[in-house]
Amino acid sequence: MILRPTRRGVLLGGLAAAFAGGSGLSGALADVPVESFEAALAQARGQTVYFNAWGGDQRINDYIAWAGGELAARFGITLKHVKLSDTAEAVNRVLAGKIAGQNDGGGIDLIWINGENFAAMKAKGLLHGPILHLLPNMHFVDPKRKPTVLVDFTIPTDGYESPWGMAQLVFFHDSARLPEPPRTLADLLDWARRNPGRFTYPAPPDFIGSTVLKQFLLMSSESRAPFDWPIEVARFDTVTAPLWDYLAELAPNLWRRGRNYPANSAALRQLLADAEVDISMAFNPGDASSAIAQGLLPRSVRSFVLDGGSIGNTHFVAVPFNANAKAGAIVAANFLLSPEAQARKQNPEIWGDPTVLEVDLLDPPERALFDALPLGVATLSPQELGPVLPEPHPSWMTALEQRWVQLFGS
Amino acid sequence: MRRDIGRLAPAIALLLLGGSITAGLFFMMLSGVGFVPALGGSVASFDAMGAVLSDPRLPASVRATLTAGIAATLVALVLAIAVVARLDPLGTGRDCPARWSQRLAVAILATPHAALALGLAFLLAPSGWIVRLVNLATGLFPLPPDLPLIQDRHGFALAVALVIKETPFLIVALLTALGRIDARATLQLAGTLGYGRHMAWIKLVLPQAYPLVRFPVLAVLAYGLSVVDMSLILGPASPPTLPVLILQWANDPDLARRFMAGAGAVLQLGLVAGALILWRLGETVLARLSRGWLVAGRRIWPPWLARVALGLAGLLALLLVMAAAGALIALITWSVAAAWHYPSILPDQFTAANWQRAATGLAAPLGSSIALALTASGLSLLLAVACLEHEKVLRPRLVRRSERLLFLPLLVPDISFLVGIHVLLLLFGLNGRWPGVLWLHLLFVFPYVFLALKEPWRQLDPRFERVALALGTSTWRTFWCVKVPLLAGPLAWSAAIGGAVSLSLYLPTVLAGEGRIVTLASEAITLSSGGDRRVVGVYGVAQATLTGLVFLSAMLVLRHARWRQP
Structure with missing residues (x-):
């Protein structure tokens, strides 16, 4: 449920800027390159960092507000959370600035990002960096154990984004109504046939909806080889046929008979809370525990994963090329990566978002922060979570979304 | 002196509304045919329109749009x-x-x-x-x-x-x-x-x-x-x-x-x-x-x-x-x-925890909501009064014609022209800044204020003014001491409607504010995508209470005004 939950939102930033042409919108501040973290610390004091991050979840908003307080107290940085309903809004705004020739003094200093938004920003040269080598707390990250911290949807990050949290597609069921959830595609179809109207997924191109498509695609395909590469148009139909056949069989047994789908995973979670469906899903393994702690879900909700592993990725923060407060943004990114901030983030009573750090690399007092964390009543242990299936190349997502809309979204 | 400046008011109003909307629609058309050189669209074509028309979702989408809009209007009217x-x-x-x-x-x-x-x-x-x-x-x-x-x-x-x-x-x-x-x-x-x-x-x-x-x-x-x-x-x-x-x-x-x-x-x-x-x-x-x-x-x-x-x-x-x-x-x-x-x-x-939790987040949108509502409805009221006061010197046909223009923002779909207006904001560097947000709010607030004010204003018996002037009172004094008190009710009422409109604006706020200037309305909808009804409830209640207060104060003025009326 984390990044870019819906396409809703506004702004024709890029379009607008296109008309603006090369008109002078230059920022006021001279851009001093940030050479080291120490230099960043010195420059950052007194800066205001506009952090553009999806604002649809109060738990996350509260966490960001806490981070803002710490940054102000420790580094003299004012963090302003610009709440987005879709990260694409921020991408558009930066693009607008680029087209309008606004090469510094931009209105966005830090973006919460991954996937196709990152791919777009990196390809169009909209990011400042590389910044990763500047961050001392990267020391506690091990790309060998968590490869997705350096590879975002098969695209190498090349140091242009700093990992913030881990995500893995996890399903939730209300054990009061559904004690034993289905764990394979065949079982799911079987169960849905016997219990029509009790299952659905967010409508792609919602992020989670699209991830469910990818999950089902990987599960229904014999080989994952084609998905690590940009899509071959000629083979798309053959490769994806099993997926569409499966979804077509599933659709009439879905909530609203598949004629309507919830707009995003938060709406789906509400449906689970309202007993309208028996299963929901999110990209945050701690989501259910955290939601129970906050009274958003009944206490009887539990997590499960499908057999054979589930799609996982990492979400990041990145600095736009024209950020006004680059030093402040870098200090903020490093703070978000600190053991203290990461442990707090992983606490299911606060947010429940898994850390990108390797806990065994930490010093004992910091390790203790993690050891003290409650797992949460509905969170699976790492063993139970099972293997992580890496994301397919971003081109698959777009193609799957378009085809889904053709087949089911109209 | 006042009359001279005031004479510009209708022109200002026309420029504000007609100008903005025309420009917005112009840029919208350009992008509709893909003619935006900086985005790689240097040749006008109907590709984008073709893509829209062949989008499989379009028929159902248009059908639902028409059903809801027409059915609602019919039922509401009857x-x-x-x-x-x-x-x-x-x-x-x-x-x-x-x-x-x-x-x-x-x-x-x-x-x-x-x-x-x-x-x-x-x-x-x-x-x-x-x-x-x-x-x-x-x-x-x-x-x-x-x-x-x-x-x-x-x-x-x-x-x-x-x-x-x-x-x-x-x-x-x-x-x-x-x-x-x-x-x-x-x-x-x-x-x-x-x-x-x-x-x-x-x-x-x-x-x-x-x-x-x-x-x-x-x-x-x-x-x-x-x-x-x-x-x-x-x-x-x-x-x-x-x-x-x-x-x-x-x-x-x-x-x-x-x-x-x-x-x-x-x-x-x-x-x-x-x-x-x-x-x-x-x-x-x-x-x-x-x-x-x-x-x-x-x-x-x-x-x-x-x-x-x-x-x-x-x-x-x-x-x-x-x-x-x-x-x-x-x-x-x-x-x-x-x-x-x-x-x-x-x-x-x-529990009161939802309110406590939201309290820090509420402060900024609450402040900007109030500031925007006050400024937008105050400026609109000034402009509307100036227009109404000076329409006498204009030809009635011209007034009638231009009045139609004034209501464009209520008839032209906002999403259409706002797309283009955002370009102008960018050109002037007003995106994400107060003047830009205020401008777009004025576009929507002014017509309502004018609509609410024009009838009572025109219906006021002109003999009040004439008698005052005949007794040697200055124009300015006549305006302040005769007209304004007589029309205090409608003035307060129009201001309240303007404030309520400003408080409810979503699209113009998110467009011009770019998330840097947020109001209760824009925050409530952003938060509603996260599905926590309790937080949404807090923002909704705050927004409704604020709008209610606006009308309540207008009613107090109304009551007071009625009392003083001859």
Whole structure:
């Protein structure tokens, strides 16, 4: 449920800027390159960092507000959370600035990002960096154990984004109504046939909806080889046929008979809370525990994963090329990566978002922060979570979304 | 001196509205044909329009948009007529029950539509309050029924919300019109000719009153077809209504999709224009068809028909009022709920924690909401008064013509021209800054303020002013000491409407504010995508309370003003 939950939102930033042409919108501040973290610390004091991050979840908003307080107290940085309903809004705004020739003094200093938004920003040269080598707390990250911290949807990050949290597609069921959830595609179809109207997924191109498509695609395909590469148009139909056949069989047994789908995973979670469906899903393994702690879900909700592993990725923060407060943004990114901030983030009573750090690399007092964390009543242990299936190349997502809309979204 | 500056007011108003909207539409057209060199579209083509027209979601989306918009307008109009005919059969425009209905109308007008939609969503949903109550009474629904009671494909839930929002608006418009056409005299005369009250109402009063409410009716229709915020909450989800679809394209990282947004905006414009023309055609046909019946001389309805029709309308109106009240109560209840799951009628526990948690976040949007509402409605009031004061020196035909222009923002779909206006904001470096947000707020606030103010202002007996001037009072003094006190009520009322409009604006706020300037309205909708009804409840209640306070203060001024009136 984390990044870019819906396409809703506004702004024709890029379009607008296109008309603006090369008109002078230059920022006021001279851009001093940030050479080291120490230099960043010195420059950052007194800066205001506009952090553009999806604002649809109060738990996350509260966490960001806490981070803002710490940054102000420790580094003299004012963090302003610009709440987005879709990260694409921020991408558009930066693009607008680029087209309008606004090469510094931009209105966005830090973006919460991954996937196709990152791919777009990196390809169009909209990011400042590389910044990763500047961050001392990267020391506690091990790309060998968590490869997705350096590879975002098969695209190498090349140091242009700093990992913030881990995500893995996890399903939730209300054990009061559904004690034993289905764990394979065949079982799911079987169960849905016997219990029509009790299952659905967010409508792609919602992020989670699209991830469910990818999950089902990987599960229904014999080989994952084609998905690590940009899509071959000629083979798309053959490769994806099993997926569409499966979804077509599933659709009439879905909530609203598949004629309507919830707009995003938060709406789906509400449906689970309202007993309208028996299963929901999110990209945050701690989501259910955290939601129970906050009274958003009944206490009887539990997590499960499908057999054979589930799609996982990492979400990041990145600095736009024209950020006004680059030093402040870098200090903020490093703070978000600190053991203290990461442990707090992983606490299911606060947010429940898994850390990108390797806990065994930490010093004992910091390790203790993690050891003290409650797992949460509905969170699976790492063993139970099972293997992580890496994301397919971003081109698959777009193609799957378009085809889904053709087949089911109209 | 004042007169000289003031003479510019109509020009300023025209430039503000006509200029902005024309420019916005111009840029929208350019992007619709993909002619935006900086985005790689250096050749005009109809590719984007083609892509829009061949989008598989389009037919269903357009259908839902039209169904919701037209159905809501029809129902709201018929209901408003019936309610006014029932509550104010004598056509006085200020009967006791009429005043009661006016207060009711204010109450609903004062409820921001986003908050109303959020509350209604909980009321009407298959797991909502109504189904929970039915389940409590009958045990029929241990699990919520799998029925599309909200976000249905046809947009009926959206239409219900629109009817609730628009009927009071049309009731107020009708009551105002009744006062202008001297309906009481007409009805008395008709009575002496043997016409029954209700028959006379339909045959004599309505044909006179309708032309006076035509504009509000068309504005309601245009609004219903273009609404974004309510559609996000109650409208169909997949595919959504056309305005929401345009937003999705506008937001897509894929540049080609953004040309589609431009093309979609052109289509939206055509859709609204077509619907408005269709409506006018319908009026003409209805007028033709009913002409014979109107003059045939039939004096009374069959008594059962009048009773059934008015009874039904009364029942429906009552249901809508109850729904609106239920929606608000639901919102308030959510804002203090700890945990609240199906099928509980009330939360397991009440808590103030939601408010405490939201308090820090509320401060900024609350402040900017208040600042924007005050500035936008204050400036609009100044401009409207300046326009009205100086229209005497203009040719009446010119005034009438330009007045139509002033209401463009109410008829032209906002998503269409806002797309282009954002370019201008960027050119002037006003994006994400106060002046830009204020500009867009003025575009929407000014027409409402002007609409609310113009009739009372023009109706003021000019002899008050003439006598004062003849007694040697200066123009300025006459204005301040005679006109303003006499019109204090309408002034306060218009300002309140302007403030309420500003408080409810979603699309212009997110567009110009770019998330850096946020209001309660924009935050409530952003947060509603996260599904925590309790936080949404807090923001909705805060927004509704603020709007309520605005009207409350206007009412205090009204009461005070009435007291002093000769």
